[in-house]
Amino acid sequence: MSDLTLPPRFAVFGQPITHSLSPRIHRHFAQGLGIALDYQAIEATPELFPATLARFASQGGIGANVTLPLKEQAATLCLELSPAARRSGAVNTLVRRDDGWFGDNTDGSGLVRDLEAHLGLALAQRQVLLLGAGGAARGVVSALFEAGIAELVVANRSIERARALAHDLAACGPIQVCDWQELDQAGAFDLVLNATSAARQGVVLALPASLLGADACAYDLSYGDSARPFLEWATQHGAGRASDGLGMLVEQAAQAFLIWHGLRPDSAATLTWLREQ
Ligand code: NDP
Numbered sequence: 001m002s003d004l005t006l007p008p009r010f011a012v013f014g015q016p017i018t019h020s021l022s023p024r025i026h027r028h029f030a031q032g033l034g035i036a037l038d039y040q041a042i043e044a045t046p047e048l049f050p051a052t053l054a055r056f057a058s059q060g061g062i063g064a065n066v067t068l069p070l071k072e073q074a075a076t077l078c079l080e081l082s083p084a085a086r087r088s089g090a091v092n093t094l095v096r097r098d099d100g101w102f103g104d105n106t107d108g109s110g111l112v113r114d115l116e117a118h119l120g121l122a123l124a125q126r127q128v129l130l131l132g133a134g135g136a137a138r139g140v141v142s143a144l145f146e147a148g149i150a151e152l153v154v155a156n157r158s159i160e161r162a163r164a165l166a167h168d169l170a171a172c173g174p175i176q177v178c179d180w181q182e183l184d185q186a187g188a189f190d191l192v193l194n195a196t197s198a199a200r201q202g203v204v205l206a207l208p209a210s211l212l213g214a215d216a217c218a219y220d221l222s223y224g225d226s227a228r229p230f231l232e233w234a235t236q237h238g239a240g241r242a243s244d245g246l247g248m249l250v251e252q253a254a255q256a257f258l259i260w261h262g263l264r265p266d267s268a269a270t271l272t273w274l275r276e277q
Contacts, residue, residue, distance in 0.1 A: 008038065013074075063259075088108070114247035119217065126148075157196070184208040200222070217242070
């Protein structure tokens with residue numbers, strides 16, 4: 001039961017969660033719009049996530065974000081899913097309804113908005129290479145096709161996972177699978193997206209420079225130290241633009257904020273504020 005004298009409760013669930021930027025981003029959005037809001041980071045293992053989420057709801061929680069490693073599990077805890085969440089099989093935004101949770105996925109629209117609005121990249125008719133076939137990769141495919149890309153090539157360390165992605169998301173548009181060892185024959189791309197978590201384990205991806213077409217954009221979905229090796233590779237090999245995924249993080253949060261509050265926050269101001277920190 002929620003107490004109407006308290007601000008509405010929101011949270012981000014994940015493990016680990018202490019370094020999540022989501023509480024700061026949502027509080028900054030709310031501050032800019034003069035909205036009172038309680039947004040906390042809550043640590044939950046996959047085993048404890050269902051009970052932790054149920055307790056959050058019983059204590060008045062009306063919306064939540066979900067991050068690693070809980071996004072796919074979150075989809076199974078929802079009574080209803082948006083088309084984006086159903087296609088990707090993963091939920092990053094939960095909305096409490098009377099009868100249970102509604103699940104959405106704003107990662108793909110967040111990426112597209114960052115590419116188009118902040119980086120000035122027109123996605124229509126672009127050739128795109130997606131490195132990685134995990135949850136984040138799955139989450140962005142349909143939004144890329146909706147933005148009009150011509151073709152998507154997916155390369156993943158485990159080729160079976162790339163094939164499964166191409167199979168499951170075939171309705172979104174033409175997806176080719178490329179063996180990681182054959183990337184040097186894959187051709188040149190307008191946009192190269194790194195959706196692997198290799199750098200988090202200290203692994204620097206060995207990528208051929210031939211992947212970068214003229215004035216190509218290289219984009220790492222991660223940010224901070226994890227994005228650095230890929231962005232250095234891109235810059236050293238002549239990419240026209242190279243960006244980390246901080247803008248995607250802010251834009252997926254802005255989309256979640258819009259779903260919960262019916263107001264679009266000033267995401268550009270929040271991104272500038274975060275980069276200054
Ligand atoms: P997953 O664990 O689901 O997938 C990890 C991916 O990385 C798999 O494709 C895996 O390949 C690949 N990989 C891992 N290690 C290596 C390696 N040493 N060499 C090559 N490939 C490797 O993670 P997510 O998809 O959820 O996340 C991926 C990244 O995207 C993370 O860094 C995350 O922080 C970022 N992200 C950013 C968001 C944002 O808002 N900016 C939102 C969501 C994610 P394999 O299948 O072979 O194991």
